Amino acid sequence: MGSDEGTARTEVASAVWGRTAPTHRRYERRSAVGTGEAVWERASRSVLRWGVKTRSGFAVPDDAAVRAGQRLDLRFRIGPVVVREPVEVVAVVRTDDRVGFAYRTLPGHPVDGEEAFVVTREGDTVWMTLRSLTRPSTTRGWALVFPLLRAAQVVVRWRYRRALR
Template identity: 35%
Template structure:
């Protein structure tokens, strides 16, 4: 049984993002051509992008599937934050691969985030992160305006890790 902590399940897949949350949108080119697209898609959905960025990931499946439970653990300086999530949608399409996951109880935030790789008509491989969130824990509320800064730092780090994975072939 799903125990997601927000009602707008799936909003990162089709939009629009719901009001009342901080919105995050990050897009970066990570490669070119079908081979890079396939490599990037596999790295995203098999948790390699997260792990290569230094994030600890414990997932109930080897590849993102709807219903997969995930515990993501990120270090910020001397602090480590663990974020329980659940995959709420996936895309394994000809020109789009990725997934969205939502927050579960004990996540410091409340909301949803997606990680998607697209193959554009010109051959560019784009990595996109789209998210909506608001504080759910006392320490996320206390951190206030630093949380969006940390989120932007994190998604930039993910994009850099994905670019490295793709360029390594």
């Protein structure tokens, strides 16, 4: 199972990510999205409607705004294979200069952990921060291929970083 219900360990509301338990692989990367109010508005709206995921090749069954407690089965196609990723949104942040959300993985997901997508602005510059905590899934089949999934994460994270540009 993923992170504790209702507790976002990726700390989406905070600019500084505190210490995390060594049980998961920690990842954080910040990328510039662009500059200006129009970029901020577009990126903010997109991240809160699953845009980072959909623009990275994932199918999201609900295009409504993310909300805490929302449970979805995300899908990712790799050739003829469709990978199911059950998730639950555990935190949403909406302030004047920070918007985003975190979800935890649910049983059946290829990895165990949490992922967060946050858009911020500092002056005129708009940034996206990706945070994740991952470890092998508790689902036996997925746990066996975790080393391959780590390689796939590199590609998916690259897609995430480009999704809002």
